[in-house]
Amino acid sequence: MLTSFHKMHGxxxxxxxxxxxxxxxALTPVRxxxxxxxxxxxxxxxxxxxxxxxxxxxxxxVRFFNPDGSEAGACGNAxxxxxxxxxxxxxxxxxxxxxxxxxxxxxIAPDGLVTVDMGQPRLSWQDVPLAQAHDTLSLPLPxxxxxASMGNPHATFxxxxxxxxxxxxxxxHNPIFPERANIGFAKIEGPxxxxxxxHERGAGVTEACGSGACAAVVNAVRRGLVERVCExxxxxxxxxxxxxxxxxxxxMTGPATLSFEGTVVLADYPx
Ligand SMILES: N[C@H](CCC[C@H](N)C(=O)O)C(=O)O
Numbered sequence: 001m002l003t004s005f006h007k008m009h010g011x012x013x014x015x016x017x018x019x020x021x022x023x024x025x026a027l028t029p030v031r032x033x034x035x036x037x038x039x040x041x042x043x044x045x046x047x048x049x050x051x052x053x054x055x056x057x058x059x060x061x062v063r064f065f066n067p068d069g070s071e072a073g074a075c076g077n078a079x080x081x082x083x084x085x086x087x088x089x090x091x092x093x094x095x096x097x098x099x100x101x102x103x104x105x106x107x108i109a110p111d112g113l114v115t116v117d118m119g120q121p122r123l124s125w126q127d128v129p130l131a132q133a134h135d136t137l138s139l140p141l142p143x144x145x146x147x148a149s150m151g152n153p154h155a156t157f158x159x160x161x162x163x164x165x166x167x168x169x170x171x172x173h174n175p176i177f178p179e180r181a182n183i184g185f186a187k188i189e190g191p192x193x194x195x196x197x198x199h200e201r202g203a204g205v206t207e208a209c210g211s212g213a214c215a216a217v218v219n220a221v222r223r224g225l226v227e228r229v230c231e232x233x234x235x236x237x238x239x240x241x242x243x244x245x246x247x248x249x250x251x252m253t254g255p256a257t258l259s260f261e262g263t264v265v266l267a268d269y270p271x
Contacts, residue, residue, distance in 0.1 A: 002263040005042065006085060009257050010077025012207030012236030016044040017078075017085065020051045021060070025266060029069025034269040036067035042264060045206050048078045058098035059086055066202030074101040074151035076210020076239075076252050080114040083107075084256035101151020115253040118211065121218040121243070122149040128181065145183075146219035150250065153181040153201070154215030158225065160187065168199025182209065186216045193231045194220060207236035214250045217241040 003025060006017040016035060018025055027049065035041045044067065051061040062082050064075035079097055083106035086095035097104045097116070106116045122128075128147040145155035155171070157164060162185050171183045180201045187195040196216050198209035213232040220226040221243055232239045240253040 001265065001267070003266050004261060004263050006261050007042065007044070007259040008078075008081035008085065009259060010080050010208060010210060010236075010254060011234055011239070013046075013077040013209060014044050014259070015046050015048050015075075015078045015081055016042050017048045017050065017082065020049050025049070026271060027065075027266075028271050029065075031266065031269045031271050032065045033067060033069040035264070035266075036065075041269065042262070045200070045203050046072065046075055046078055048075070048082060050082065053096075053098045055098040055103050058096045058103050059090075059092065060095070061098040063100065066200070068202040070202045071100075072152045072201070074099060074118070074211045076116065076118060076150070076212075076214060077208055077254070077256075078210075079104055079106065079116045079118070080210065080252070080254060080256040081258075083114050083116060084112075085258070088258070099151065112255065113253055114256045115251055116210075118150050118214050118250045118252050120248045121215065121250055122151075123147075123218070123222070128153040128155070128177070146222060147181075148215040148218045148222075150211040150214050152211055153177060153179060154184055154212055154219075155181045156184040156186050156212075156216045156219040158188065158220070158223070159185050162187070162197050165197055165199060165205065168205060172199060172201050182212050182215075184209070184212045184216045184219075186220060188220065188225050189233075191227050192229060193233065194226060195233045197235065208234040208239070210239060210252050210254070213239045213241055214243075214252055218243050218250060 047065045064072040183199040198212040242251045
């Protein structure tokens with residue numbers, strides 16, 4: 001039996017999107033990892049599933065899975081892609097996504113750029129979560145990170161170069177993060193600009209990380225390093241992040257791209 005999928009990306013952070021709104025798909029962590037495999041599967045940074053929404057006012061319930069099969073509560077780039085997909089399918093320029101991180105209103109501008117309201121950052125160490133109430137790590141690192149969650153855990157290191165990126169895997173698995181963490185390395189380039197690279201939990205270094213960009217701006221504002229509107233330059237391109245002083249919500253704006261549509265026989269993949 002053929003199952004269709006959409007292959008999309010946000011600044012090179014790429015996704016396989018499977019639609020379960022009409023047909024339940026037999027997805028297990030093993031099968032998700034097999035589908036996400038770059039050589040033996042379709043290949044993606046995250047696999048995304050769509051189900052009927054149950055939250056008031058939401059158009060679709062979206063879940064995000066890393067290539068190791070683990071589930072992520074938030075995924076900014078994939079959220080933009082799903083919003084764009086809903087717009088392509090319905091003509092609705094203001095789709096609302098239900099996710100484990102909350103209900104996220106989105107909007108597609110005439111120029112195609114997608115804005116997602118990623119909600120309020122969670123800033124207590126318990127929200128990340130951290131095993132200890134402070135940010136220090138047991139590894140020799142470029143200073144103590146700042147921790148924030150957008151519905152998924154992020155630790156942001158503020159650096160002058162990206163040599164620390166090679167420690168991303170060890171940091172992701174550092175015991176201070178009992179649920180692991182996405183590890184961001186941010187180089188401040190001005191009051192409204194930063195350069196960011198992210199080692200993503202369960203995925204490794206990606207070309208872009210939307211929730212990581214949100215967390216990095218929130219963490220940088222908290223440390224007085226940037227203003228509340230900040231351009232984040234990732235390997236894959238630019239995101240505009242605004243942490244609203246009025247609403248405390250974080251708005252993320254950037255592109256979403258449909259690469260291709262395809263079909264797959266799920267039963268051909270290990271369950
Ligand atoms: N690429 C995603 C982040 C995936 C987060 C995932 N790696 C996790 O376990 O939290 C983004 O654009 O926000």
